Amino acid sequence: MPWETQSTRRTEPGARRTRARYRALVFLATDTTAWVGGFVAAAWTRYEFALTTTQLTRAAGCGLLAAGLHVAVVAARRVRSGRHPLGSLPEVQGLAGTALTAVAVMLLGLLPVAERPVPASTPLVGGALALLFMLAVRFAYRHQRDLALRPDVRSSTPVLLFGMGDAGQGLLRALLTDPRSRYLPVGALDDDPDKRNLAVEGVRVLGGRDDVAGAVRRTGATTVIFSVANADAALIRQIRESTLNAGAAFKVLPPVRDLVDHRITVTDVRDVRISDLLGRRQVVADMAVRTNGLTGRRILVTGAGGSIGSELCRQVMKANPGELMMLDRDESALHALQMSLDGRALLDGPELILADLRDDEGLRRIIRDRRPEIIFHAAALKHLTLLERHPGEAVKTNVWGTLSVLDACHDVAKFVNISTDKAADPISVLGYSKRITERLTAHAASRFPGTFLSVRFGNVLSSRGSVVTAFQRQIETGNPLTVTHPEVTRYLMTLQEAVHLVLQAAEIGSDGEALVLDMGEPVRIADLARQMAEQAASDVPIVFTGLRPGEKLHEDLLGTGEVDTRPLHPLVSHVAVPPLDPLEVSGLDPFDDPEKVVAELARLCTQPVGSTVTDGAVGLPMPR
Numbered sequence: 001m002p003w004e005t006q007s008t009r010r011t012e013p014g015a016r017r018t019r020a021r022y023r024a025l026v027f028l029a030t031d032t033t034a035w036v037g038g039f040v041a042a043a044w045t046r047y048e049f050a051l052t053t054t055q056l057t058r059a060a061g062c063g064l065l066a067a068g069l070h071v072a073v074v075a076a077r078r079v080r081s082g083r084h085p086l087g088s089l090p091e092v093q094g095l096a097g098t099a100l101t102a103v104a105v106m107l108l109g110l111l112p113v114a115e116r117p118v119p120a121s122t123p124l125v126g127g128a129l130a131l132l133f134m135l136a137v138r139f140a141y142r143h144q145r146d147l148a149l150r151p152d153v154r155s156s157t158p159v160l161l162f163g164m165g166d167a168g169q170g171l172l173r174a175l176l177t178d179p180r181s182r183y184l185p186v187g188a189l190d191d192d193p194d195k196r197n198l199a200v201e202g203v204r205v206l207g208g209r210d211d212v213a214g215a216v217r218r219t220g221a222t223t224v225i226f227s228v229a230n231a232d233a234a235l236i237r238q239i240r241e242s243t244l245n246a247g248a249a250f251k252v253l254p255p256v257r258d259l260v261d262h263r264i265t266v267t268d269v270r271d272v273r274i275s276d277l278l279g280r281r282q283v284v285a286d287m288a289v290r291t292n293g294l295t296g297r298r299i300l301v302t303g304a305g306g307s308i309g310s311e312l313c314r315q316v317m318k319a320n321p322g323e324l325m326m327l328d329r330d331e332s333a334l335h336a337l338q339m340s341l342d343g344r345a346l347l348d349g350p351e352l353i354l355a356d357l358r359d360d361e362g363l364r365r366i367i368r369d370r371r372p373e374i375i376f377h378a379a380a381l382k383h384l385t386l387l388e389r390h391p392g393e394a395v396k397t398n399v400w401g402t403l404s405v406l407d408a409c410h411d412v413a414k415f416v417n418i419s420t421d422k423a424a425d426p427i428s429v430l431g432y433s434k435r436i437t438e439r440l441t442a443h444a445a446s447r448f449p450g451t452f453l454s455v456r457f458g459n460v461l462s463s464r465g466s467v468v469t470a471f472q473r474q475i476e477t478g479n480p481l482t483v484t485h486p487e488v489t490r491y492l493m494t495l496q497e498a499v500h501l502v503l504q505a506a507e508i509g510s511d512g513e514a515l516v517l518d519m520g521e522p523v524r525i526a527d528l529a530r531q532m533a534e535q536a537a538s539d540v541p542i543v544f545t546g547l548r549p550g551e552k553l554h555e556d557l558l559g560t561g562e563v564d565t566r567p568l569h570p571l572v573s574h575v576a577v578p579p580l581d582p583l584e585v586s587g588l589d590p591f592d593d594p595e596k597v598v599a600e601l602a603r604l605c606t607q608p609v610g611s612t613v614t615d616g617a618v619g620l621p622m623p624r
Contacts, residue, residue: 039122107123183223212239224248294319299373307466374506385550387550394433412450416454432601461495480541481532504569516573588601
């Protein structure tokens with residue numbers, strides 16, 4: 001009933017206050033007993049265990065006086081600096097200081113007296129004994145409280161933690177202080193020899209990476225949680241394989257870059273993802289990006305409903321922009337984006353712009369009216385095989401659409417064009433079209449006062465249409481995994497890394513260049529397929545289908561003749577891009593024979609920097 005709920009709410013704080021007062025009285029009695037007992041014990045030993053009644057009474061009286069001083073000092077310290085949790089290190093330090101103060105006052109009172117009620121050594125020895133007893137009581141209380149907070153052995157899963165660095169120890173403490181946790185640590189593993197036999201919160205390090213199976217048998221653990229921050233993927237794969245061979249489940253703690261905004265908790269533990277198992281290093285944590293250049297600015301993101309565009313919008317929102325405009329031609333994608341940002345999707349705000357890159361006049365009007373200061377251009381057609389069959393669509397969207405945006409950017413402070421590694425020595429329609437956009441962007445940099453540059457990176461994991469997404473769908477539907485060639489490799493990066501590079505470019509990029517992220521070693525797609533097949537619930541075969549038109553066996557990050565220079569960040573290359581006059585692309589005919597369109601796109605990629613000059617605009621009106 002309502003009155004019962006309100007009564008309960010009123011009595012809960014009262015009950016807590018009653019418990020707090022009771023606990024304070026118990027510790028007051030304990031501390032008083034400690035001082036009296038300490039002084040009596042000190043006097044007793046001083047008189048060689050033969051105390052008279054008078055000496056006993058005097059020692060007890062001095063102990064009571066010291067206890068009173070102790071209470072007075074504690075009260076003064078609380079007024080000055082507050083109180084600390086019982087059994088904590090600050091509380092121990094405060095208790096030691098209080099005891100030392102009480103001893104010093106007692107000594108100053110005793111030394112001038114000729115007829116001392118107790119020997120001068122009594123406050124020193126008695127104070128030490130009293131402090132020892134008070135600390136023992138507090139440690140016992142803290143130990144009992146910690147035990148009460150531990151997960152129930154009967155309902156929790158026994159786990160081993162691999163990795164006892166800062167992240168591992170933080171996770172261990174989180175698991176041991178949450179009575180609702182489903183995991184109970186029963187042991188730990190670490191490759192650091194200095195941590196062997198180390199016990200943290202009563203949980204002991206039992207060995208290293210070669211001892212997984214033995215530790216599982218010894219402790220009865222049914223799960224191993226990998227808790228090494230920013231670990232090499234090869235180590236994750238090795239520990240996972242050893243864990244599965246030992247018959248235990250395998251979980252991971254996310255990389256430390258995903259945990260910077262909060263303390264480690266039990267809910268951070270998750271299943272392993274394919275990004276954890278990739279044979280490449282994660283570099284986002286090493287790239288410090290300042291987003292204050294976005295704060296208070298009017299920002300437009302084209303292709304905002306796509307994988308990269310939507311993550312870019314989420315990251316830009318964290319920088320507190322003056323206005324974020326999100327443009328896309330896909331209304332459903334805009335609906336999903338607003339839902340992810342605001343938790344609702346009424347589609348009635350000015351921040352959402354439904355528009356098409358192919359609408360040249362519409363884009364001009366939008367940019368003129370909304371006056372964005374920074375534009376991130378993520379809109380494009382990106383499926384390689386489809387564009388090989390329909391190269392005219394790449395012309396209309398990727399080439400002319402980018403040119404339409406550039407044409408309207410006379411007063412834009414920064415323009416970041418999102419490109420692809422397929423633009424380096426391109427052999428596909430996608431690569432050709434994106435290389436042309438790099439060159440058009442470089443031309444705009446030579447004509448307009450703002451900063452115009454491109455960002456080039458590899459395949460983005462878990463984006464729409466990515467190889468990982470395709471493999472996941474095939475596994476879900478029970479189909480074999482299709483790989484083009486046993487030796488095909490690709491540069492893969494996480495969505496967060498891709499957006500991180502885009503934001504990095506907005507900060508450090510210069511006019512007319514392309515920024516390229518050092519993505520480590522490329523990944524063999526066949527290895528990726530095998531790793532995903534191993535995680536599937538049933539056997540999944542792998543079928544090789546052969547390379548398709550426009551596909552490379554191995555991608556390149558830098559094209560022929562491009563020089564790898566890294567003046568500002570060791571992980572970011574700055575590549576000069578030769579400009580391409582927009583007049584050169586105005587003659588493209590998207591409705592011509594596809595082979596002719598492809599040949600013309602390829603020619604424009606290698607077209608020398610011409611002498612044609614346009615006056616006052618990047619390009620000319622083109623047939624639509």
